[in-house]
Amino acid sequence: MNTPATPSTPTEAARPDGPSVRIGALVPLSRPGWVEAGQHLLAGLQLGVREANDAGGIEGRPLELVVRDTAADPRKAEAAVDELAAMGVAALVGEYHSVVARGAAARADALGVPFLCSSAVLDALTEQPTEWVARLAPAQSHGWRIYADFLLAAGHSRIAVAAEPTVYWRSGTRILRDHLAPRGATLIELDARALTPGAVCDALAAQHATAVLLLAGHPEPAVPIVRALRRDQRLADILVGAPAGQPEFAEWAALLGDDGTGIPFLRYLPERLTALGVRIEKALRERLAEAPSFVAFEGYDAIAVLADVLRSHGTDRVRTAEAWSRVSVEGTRGKIQFSRVPGIGVWQWAWPPVQVVDRDPARPDRFRELHAPATA
Template identity: 65%
Template sequence: MVTQVPPTRREETPVRIGALAPLSAPGWAEAGQHLIAGLELAVDEVNADGGIAGRPLELLIRDTGADPQRAAEAVAELAGLGVAALVGEYHSVVARAAAARAEALGLPFLCSSAVIDTLTDEPAHRVARIAPAQSHGWRLYADFLLKAGHRRIAVAAQPSVYWAAGTGILREHLAPLGGTVVELGLPEHEDPRALCGGLAAHEATALLLLVGHPEPAVPLVRAVRADPRLGGVLIGAPAGQPEFASWAEQLGADGAGVPFLRYLPERFGPLGTRVGQDLRERLGAAPSFVGFEGYDTVAVLAEVLRTQGVAPEETAAAWERTAAAWSEVAVDGTRGLIRFSRTSGTGIWQWAWPPVQIADRDPADPGSFRVLHSG
C-alpha cells in the first residue's frame, strides 16, 4: 500500500534566515554566542506571535571562525538554500567578505555587529547595518581621551584593515586638537614586556590595545600592569574586549579600569529591560551589547518581511523587495528607534546612530561596570 503524504501547507513552510557568527577559534566565540542568543530570542518571539504571515522564522546558523573566505562560501551556500535574507557577523574583516558576496548575489544582508566604515568597497543597495560606523564611536572615544588629559597616545595594533582604520580615525581626529598617536611595533612571538620599553620611551600616557582577545591582549595587559615605569599609563581597548566575562576571568583586577566602547543606552526602556533579562537567562551571564544587536537585527528584519511579504521560495524579486525596504523601515528596538539612511562614508544603509557609551570595569568591583562617557 502506498502512503499518501499530505502536501506541506504554505503556512507551515519556514521563512529561512541565514545567520553568520564567529563560534570557534580564532574567532571571538564569546561575542558570537551573545550574537546568536540575541538572534534566537527575537526569532522565538516572532514565532510565538504568529511568525511571518503564519510562517515560522528559522535560523540557519553558520560559524565563520573569523575567516573571510569561509564566510563568503557560507553566504553562497545560504543563498542557494533560498534564505530570505542574511544577518549577523561580528568581525569587520569577515563581514566585509560576507557583504561583498551578498551584494553580488543580490541577497539582502542586515549586519548586526561589524563596525568598519567601509563594509563594502562600492556603494551597496542590499546591505544595511545595525551597529554604528567605526568612525562615529572611535571619534567619541578620542574625545574622551582628550577630556581625561591624554594627548600623547600609543597604539599597539595587529595587522588588520580594521585596526589600521581605527588608528587612522584616532590620528585624524586627535591631531587638530593637539593630540598625537604613536604606533608601537607588535611583532609576532615577541615577549610582551618588550612593548613596555617602547611605551616608556615615548612617554605616552595612554596605551590602546588594538589586538585580539585573549591573545595577545591578556599578556600585554599583564606586562604593562607589572611594569613599575608605567603605573600612571591608562590602558584602553576601544573595540570592546573588556565587555565580556572572559576578560574579567582571565585578568581579574588587572582588567579593571580599561575603557572600551559599547553600544547601550544610559537607561533601557521596557523592551530593553525585558530583553536584557531574557538574554541573561539564556546566557547564564550578563548580556553584552552584542546580544542586543542580535535581537534588534531580527526585530527589524521581521518587520520588513511582514510589510514586503515573502515568496514560497525566495527569489531575486523577493530579495529586491526586501532590500528596497531598508529606506522605509522604522522599528522600536531595544536601544531606540531604528531607521536607516545613506550615511556619508559608509556606502550602505546605516542606523545613525545607536547610543554609544565609554565604560570600564570598576577597579573596586571588576564584576561591575562604570559608564565614563556617553554620546
C-alpha cells in the same frame, strides 16, 4: 555558559504552521573567531526568532534561523553566503568580525541577497554603495572619534597604540590619528605583533606616553600585554584602553581578574534600556546564564528589524532590500531607522547609542559609564 550553538527550531514554543521563512545567520562559533561574542550574538538572534514566531511568524509561516559558523574566516563566510543563497534564504543576518562581514557583504551584494549586519563596524563594509546591505552597529569612525574625544577630555596628549597590522586595526589607528592630530595630540604607533609585551612597556616608558590603546586580538596578544603593563612600575599611571570592546565579555574578567578593570572601551548601549530592552535583558540573561553584552542586544534587534520588514513587505529579496529606507522599529536600545551616511556604502542606523565604560575596580562585574556624547 549554556548558549546552544544550533539554530532556533519550531519546537521551542508554539509556532505558526506552514513552510518556514529562512534567515541565514553568520556567527563566529569556533576559533580563531571570538567565540564568546559569537555565542552572545547567536543568543540574541535566537531570542528574536522565538519572539517573532510567538507573535505569529511571517504571514502565518514560522521564521527559521539557519546558522553557519564563520570562525572569523572571510572565505568561510563567503562560502556560507553562497550556500545560504542557494538554499533560498529570504535574508542574511549577523557577523561580529569586521573583515569577515566585509567578505559576506560583497557576496551578498553580488548575489542579490539582503544582509543586515548586526555587529561589524568597519566603515568600508562594501567597496561601492549597495542597496542590499544595512547595518545596525555604528561605523568605526563614529565610535572611535567619540573615544578619542574621551581621551582628550581626560587630558591625554601622548597616546600610544599597540596595534596588530590588520585592516581593522589599521583603520582604527588612522581614525584616531586623524582626529587627535588636529587637536594637538600625538599618536605613537607600536607593532603589537612584532614586539614582546616587555618591549611594548619599554617603548611606552621611553616615549613618555600617558595612555596606550590595545588595538589587538583577544586573548592574544591583548591579555599578555595588559599583564605586563600592570606589573611595570614605570607605567603605574598610564591609562590602558581598549576601544574595540575586549573587556565587555566575561572571559576578559576571568583571564585578567583585577588587572582587567579600569580599561575604558566602547559599548553600544544607552544609559538606560527601553522597556523592551529591560524585558529582553532578562530573557537574554536566562538564556546565557550571565549578563548579556551589547552584542546580544544587536542580535535581537537585527531579527526584530528583519521580522518587521518581512511582515510588511513580503519575503521577496528585492522588496526587502528596497525597504531599508522605510524601517522604523522600536529596538532594545531605541528606535531603529536607516539612512545614507556620507562615506558609508550601506544603509546605516545613524546612530546607535555609544558609551565609553570600564569595569569598576571595586566591582569587576559592574560597568562604569565614563563618557557619552550629548546626542547618545
